[in-house]
Structure formats: C-alpha cells, structure tokens
Amino acid sequence: xxxxxxxxxxxxxxxxxxxxxxxxxxxxxxxxxxxxxxxxxxxxxxxxxxxxxxxxxxxxxxxxxxxxxxxxxxxxxxxxxxxxxxxxxxxxxxxxxxxxxxxxxxxxxxxxxxxxxxxxxxxxxxxxxxxxxxxxxxxxxxxxxxxxxxxxxxxxxxxxxxxxxxxxxxxxxxxxxxxxxxxxxxxxxxxxxxxxxxxxxxxxxxxxxxxxxx
Amino acid sequence: xxxxxxxxxxxxxxxxxxxxxxxxxxxxxxxxxxxxxxxxxxxxxxxxxxxxxxxxxxxxxxxxxxxxxxxxxxxxxxxxxxxxxxxxxxxxxxxxxxxxxxxxxxxxxxxxxxxxxxxxxxxxxxxxxxxxxxxxxxxxxxxxxxxxxxxxxxxxxxxxxxxxxxxxxxxxxxxxxxxxxxxxxxxxxxxxxxxxxxxxxxxxxxxxxxxxxxxxxxx
Numbered sequence: 001x002x003x004x005x006x007x008x009x010x011x012x013x014x015x016x017x018x019x020x021x022x023x024x025x026x027x028x029x030x031x032x033x034x035x036x037x038x039x040x041x042x043x044x045x046x047x048x049x050x051x052x053x054x055x056x057x058x059x060x061x062x063x064x065x066x067x068x069x070x071x072x073x074x075x076x077x078x079x080x081x082x083x084x085x086x087x088x089x090x091x092x093x094x095x096x097x098x099x100x101x102x103x104x105x106x107x108x109x110x111x112x113x114x115x116x117x118x119x120x121x122x123x124x125x126x127x128x129x130x131x132x133x134x135x136x137x138x139x140x141x142x143x144x145x146x147x148x149x150x151x152x153x154x155x156x157x158x159x160x161x162x163x164x165x166x167x168x169x170x171x172x173x174x175x176x177x178x179x180x181x182x183x184x185x186x187x188x189x190x191x192x193x194x195x196x197x198x199x200x201x202x203x204x205x206x207x208x209x210x211x212x213x214x
Numbered sequence: 215x216x217x218x219x220x221x222x223x224x225x226x227x228x229x230x231x232x233x234x235x236x237x238x239x240x241x242x243x244x245x246x247x248x249x250x251x252x253x254x255x256x257x258x259x260x261x262x263x264x265x266x267x268x269x270x271x272x273x274x275x276x277x278x279x280x281x282x283x284x285x286x287x288x289x290x291x292x293x294x295x296x297x298x299x300x301x302x303x304x305x306x307x308x309x310x311x312x313x314x315x316x317x318x319x320x321x322x323x324x325x326x327x328x329x330x331x332x333x334x335x336x337x338x339x340x341x342x343x344x345x346x347x348x349x350x351x352x353x354x355x356x357x358x359x360x361x362x363x364x365x366x367x368x369x370x371x372x373x374x375x376x377x378x379x380x381x382x383x384x385x386x387x388x389x390x391x392x393x394x395x396x397x398x399x400x401x402x403x404x405x406x407x408x409x410x411x412x413x414x415x416x417x418x419x420x421x422x423x424x425x426x427x428x429x430x431x432x433x
Binding site for chain 2: 106108110124126127128141143144145157159161162174176178179192193194208
C-alpha cells in the first residue's frame with residue numbers, strides 16, 4: 001500500500017482526493033489489494049476541508065515540509081507555472097511523485113508517461129503517446145502519436161490530434177489542435193480555438209482559425 | 215480464425231488498434247470467442263508511418279496487397295474520398311471488411327451495422343440508419359441517417375440530421391435537428407450548423423458559413 005500526500009488543498013486537490021478514493025473503491029470491489037492510503041494535505045493557506053465534503057488532515061505547509069520515509073506526492077494544481085514552482089521546491093528536498101490515472105478514463109498500455117501526472121475521468125489516451133512530467137489531462141482526447149511536454153494541462157473536451165505540444169502549455173476547453181501542428185513552450189491556447197498552424201513560444205492564441213492576441 | 219489487417223495512412227491506425235484491443239478484452243471477460251486476431255498493418259503508398267522512432271509491423275502497401283481467403287480488413291483511413299478509393303481497390307480483389315463495434319457504445323440492441331463500419335461512438339439512439347464504411351469516433355447521434363464512406367470525429371453531436379455520403383465532420387462540431395447535408399461536404403472543427411447545406415464544399419464557423427479553406431487562400 002503506497003502512502004500519498006497531496007500538495008495544495010484547493011478545488012483541484014479535492015478532485016485528486018476523490019479520484020484516489022474511487023480507485024481504492026474499485027480495487028475493493030474487484031477483491032484486489034487496495035493500492036493507496038492518503039495521509040493528508042499540505043497547504044500554505046488555511047482551508048476548511050469539511051466544507052468540501054472531505055475528512056482529511058492538513059499536515060503542514062508546502063514551504064516548510066521535509067519529505068521523509070517512503071511516501072509519494074501528487075500536486076493539486078493545474079496552472080503550469082504554479083506546478084513548476086511547487087514541484088521544484090519538493091524535488092529539491094528529495095520528494096518522489098506518483099502517477100494517478102482515473103478509473104473512468106481509457107488509457108492504453110503503450111504510452112510513455114513521466115512522473116506526477118494526473119489523468120481524470122472521461123479522457124481517452126491512445127497508443128504511442130508520449131507524456132512528460134507533471135501533466136494534467138482533464139477529460140480530453142489525445143490521438144495516437146501525440147507528444148505533450150512537461151507541466152502542461154489540457155482541459156475538458158479538447159481534442160489533440162497528431163500534434164506536438166511543448167512544456168508549460170495551457171490548452172483551454174473545447175479547443176482542437178489539428179494534425180501536424182506544434183504548439184511551442186509556455187504558450188496558451190484559449191477556449192474554443194482551432195489551432196491550424198504552429199504557435200510561437202509564450203503567445204496566447206484565440207479563434208478559429210487561431211490567431212495571436214495582444 | 216481469421217487474420218485482421220488494418221489499412222491505414224496515418225497514426226489513426228493505432229486508435230483503431232486500441233478499439234480492437236478493447237473489443238478483445240471485453241469478449242474474453244464474457245467468455246465469447248472472437249472470430250479474428252490482429253495480424254498487422256497495410257499502409258497506403260504515400261504514407262510514411264513513423265511513430266516516435268518506433269517501427270510498426272507494416273506488411274506491405276495497399277496497392278500491391280492481394281487478399282487471401284483467411285484475411286479480414288478494417289478501414290482506418292479517415293478522409294472519405296481516399297477511403298472510397300481504397301475500399302473499391304481491395305473489393306475488386308475480393309476482400310471482406312469487418313465491423314468493429316467498441317464495447318463502450320450505448321446503442322439499441324436491435325441495431326445492425328453494415329459492412330466495414332468502425333463504431334466507437336458514445337451513444338446512438340433508436341431510428342438511426344447508418345450506411346456502410348462509416349467511421350464514428352466518440353460522437354453522439356440521435357435518430358440520424360448517415361450516408362456511406364462518412365467519418366464523424368471526436369465530441370461532435372449530430373442530433374437528427376440527414377447526412378449524405380462522403381462527409382467529414384471534424385471534432386467538436388454540432389448539427390441542429392432535421393437538417394440536410396449534401397454529399398462531399400466537410401464541416402470544420404468547432405462549428406455549429408444551423409441551416410441546410412445544399413452544395414458540396416467546406417463549411418465552418420458559428421453559425422456555419424461557406425468558407426474557402428485556409429491553404430487555398432494563401433495561394
């Protein structure tokens with residue numbers, strides 16, 4: 001049984017908590033050993049977890065926490081810059097991270113995934129996909145052959161066809177990235193946009209077809 | 215036991231292979247026997263299948279392939295005109311195409327799919343009429359009629375429209391009720407179709423209007 005500590009107790013951390021308990025419930029129903037035990041949350045801000053419907057402890061703050069023992073960490077944040085800050089902090093102190101794949105998603109066996117990723121329910125990840133470290137995939141569809149870099153997030157109902165997505169990219173809801181495009185590092189793809197050409201690094205795009213803003 | 219061969223021209227072949235694997239898992243759980251096993255890929259002449267420096271088991275090109283008695287085929291080409299070309303090529307040599315019906319589809323029990331369909335939709339309601347060689351990938355249907363050789367891609371919703379043949383519906387699009395769409399149209403990504411489409415061409419936007427394709431505008 002693997003011990004798990006969730007860093008950051010916002011709404012996304014609560015979602016992580018729920019998905020891990022669903023994984024444990026399913027293992028219980030199938031009569032297989034229960035894989036995870038949640039020790040608690042780390043939070044810099046005072047949070048009342050009973051309001052969110054959860055019973056869990058807050059073990060300390062993210063800044064002062066020192067990892068010890070064999071527990072593994074998951075990061076409850078979705079913005080790429082915030083994820084990078086917290087993961088660098090914890091990595092310097094020697095923490096190790098765990099991949100969480102939801103029970104309601106369909107992920108093939110043939111993919112390469114880094115550490116600290118989280119794939120929520122409703123997503124469909126096909127064969128041959130390469131996913132980096134600390135990537136969040138929230139209910140999106142990723143076709144065969146795509147590549148997603150470190151610290152990126154994709155939100156609900158996005159479709160990523162045969163494309164290359166770099167580090168730290170935030171893809172908004174209902175966006176479509178067409179075959180053969182590259183979205184460079186730290187770009188933002190706004191909600192509802194259709195990306196038909198390559199996107200330069202650090203730029204926000206919007207519309208169909210997607211054009212730079214600002 | 216027949217050998218299943220997937221005909222492809224892009225990485226979409228691996229998505230179809232994922233469907234085949236999930237069908238095999240489901241049939242094993244129910245203790246049924248699948249009449250075929252996966253054998254390999256046959257790709258079109260112009261395709262260069264390279265997947266993260268991993269080589270797929272490609273058995274040959276589609277133009278030179280001669281189908282044997284113990285082989286069935288699955289059509290993993292998405293573009294409707296190319297689909298029609300390769301289907302007719304292989305049918306002349308006597309090929310037989312398989313229906314792939316994924317286990318997560320919610321469809322009425324009396325539904326029957328014609329030859330060569332790949333059905334991986336979310337839900338299909340009663341009264342839907344689906345022609346041969348239609349690819350449906352993670353979409354939703356009402357009581358629609360879909361012509362042959364069409365492909366409907368991810369997260370799109372066709373409520374009760376009638377589609378003609380050789381239509382490509384790109385991801386995340388929406389078609390209103392009781393709309394007629396003529397043959398050979400492509401509906402662009404993230405578009406909402408509100409009125410009938412009476413001639414073939416390329417349509418996109420909210421609401422959907424006739425548009426020249428971007429690559430043609432550049433020229």
